[in-house]
Amino acid sequence: MIPWDKLHGAITHFPIALLLFSTACDFVSITLKKLPFARELRLVSLYALAIAALASLGAVISGIALSKGDMWGRGAFGWHHRFVWPAFGLLVALAVWRLVVREATSRFGLCVYLCLLLLAAGLIAAAGYFGGELLLSGGGLP
Amino acid sequence: MMTPLEIKGAIAAVITSAVILVATFTAGGIYRNRYETETQPATEPLTPEKLAAKGRSFFFQSCAHCHGQDADGGEDAPSLRKLQISGAHMALVIRSGIKDEMPSFAKKYNEQDVTVSEAYLKTLR
Numbered sequence: 490m491i492p493w494d495k496l497h498g499a500i501t502h503f504p505i506a507l508l509l510f511s512t513a514c515d516f517v518s519i520t521l522k523k524l525p526f527a528r529e530l531r532l533v534s535l536y537a538l539a540i541a542a543l544a545s546l547g548a549v550i551s552g553i554a555l556s557k558g559d560m561w562g563r564g565a566f567g568w569h570h571r572f573v574w575p576a577f578g579l580l581v582a583l584a585v586w587r588l589v590v591r592e593a594t595s596r597f598g599l600c601v602y603l604c605l606l607l608l609a610a611g612l613i614a615a616a617g618y619f620g621g622e623l624l625l626s627g628g629g630l631p
Numbered sequence: 632m633m634t635p636l637e638i639k640g641a642i643a644a645v646i647t648s649a650v651i652l653v654a655t656f657t658a659g660g661i662y663r664n665r666y667e668t669e670t671q672p673a674t675e676p677l678t679p680e681k682l683a684a685k686g687r688s689f690f691f692q693s694c695a696h697c698h699g700q701d702a703d704g705g706e707d708a709p710s711l712r713k714l715q716i717s718g719a720h721m722a723l724v725i726r727s728g729i730k731d732e733m734p735s736f737a738k739k740y741n742e743q744d745v746t747v748s749e750a751y752l753k754t755l756r
């Protein structure tokens with residue numbers, strides 16, 4: 490029997506932390522362009538985002554197994570899912586876009602990317618918050 | 632404006648994301664159906680223990696979010712242990728809910744489902 494609750498709890502922190510880290514790296518590298526390592530920060534943010542997207546697959550699979558396939562639910566469980574699914578879709582999309590485009594971004598493309606990255610970071614933080622609420626309020630998982 | 636490479640990347644991103652989300656929801660649906668089929672009772676009449684066991688699975692699906700996994704109450708919902716109300720009253724609350732406090736489960740669960748949930752709640756007394 491796989492302990493899905495423990496597995497989900499362990500994996501799920503990677504996409505949350507890495508996405509927030511990637512967002513921070515991108516914003517620092519753009520606001521402080523003259524930093525000697527600004528370019529490296531952009532590279533770090535790219536890899537962090539790619540790993541976050543990969544880790545999110547593990548988090549989603551373990552989450553589905555844990556909830557016995559209940560993709561929505563009620564209460565904190567429902568709110569967790571309302572934020573998780575858009576965050577997951579956006580995270581995967583942003584990672585793919587970034588891997589395709591790499592450094593060849595236009596000013597407009599980069600602006601749109603950063604806005605969506607900020608949105609994804611907010612969504613995943615909210616999903617994490619409600620995931621924590623689920624844990625603290627005694628579960629609610631089948 | 633966006634460069635052709637960025638547009639190509641955006642198309643790839645939208646397609647990949649959509650495919651992964653559809654695959655996730657399809658897999659989740661299949662898993663859910665399989666789980667529900669496996670937890671369906673046999674055709675033979677259910678003993679009180681089996682009734683309560685089935686009610687327990689409904690409890691975890693719909694009640695534990697608020698009332699706590701051990702049914703001992705959550706942040707916004709009271710404990711369901713040692714309920715001093717009749718079985719019929721329990722069934723009524725499950726079906727009708729409580730205004731501004733608890734949703735109605737009349738649409739989600741049929742009479743048999745309510746009966747088994749009631750059987751499980753009685754085991755908590």
